Amino acid sequence: MLSTEEGSPCQRLSIPAPLSPVRLVATEITLENPREPALQPVKVQALVDSGAVHLCIPEHVRIQLKLDEIDRKEITLADGEKKLVPYVSPIMIWYKNRSQKSKGVKSALDSS
Helix, strand or coil: CCCCCCCCHHHHHCCCCCCCCCCCEEEEEEEECCCCCCCCCEEEEEEECCCCCCCEEEHHHHHHCCCEEEEEEEEECCCCCEEEEEEEECEEEEECCEEEEECCEEEECCCC
């Protein structure tokens, strides 16, 4: 939490402290490969990140959905580390009664 104590960076910059702590929000989404209708969709718990530009999926989901790697892209992780990861496509993303077909999705490298 940001501090408003005298002399703290937030006080000097006049940034108000948050009214409540930051919370992680997760929800269930369904992913499917529109090129492979015979494959079962995959339900996953997704961490909602309002600052994210791309959806990151684990390698095992990419394999399970038979998503094609169309490119490799460099991403920057939250800690500043840069990684080269597969860029896969296509993928259909379902949330409740809404869907979005994505041109490409970054597949996060497993921790190994």
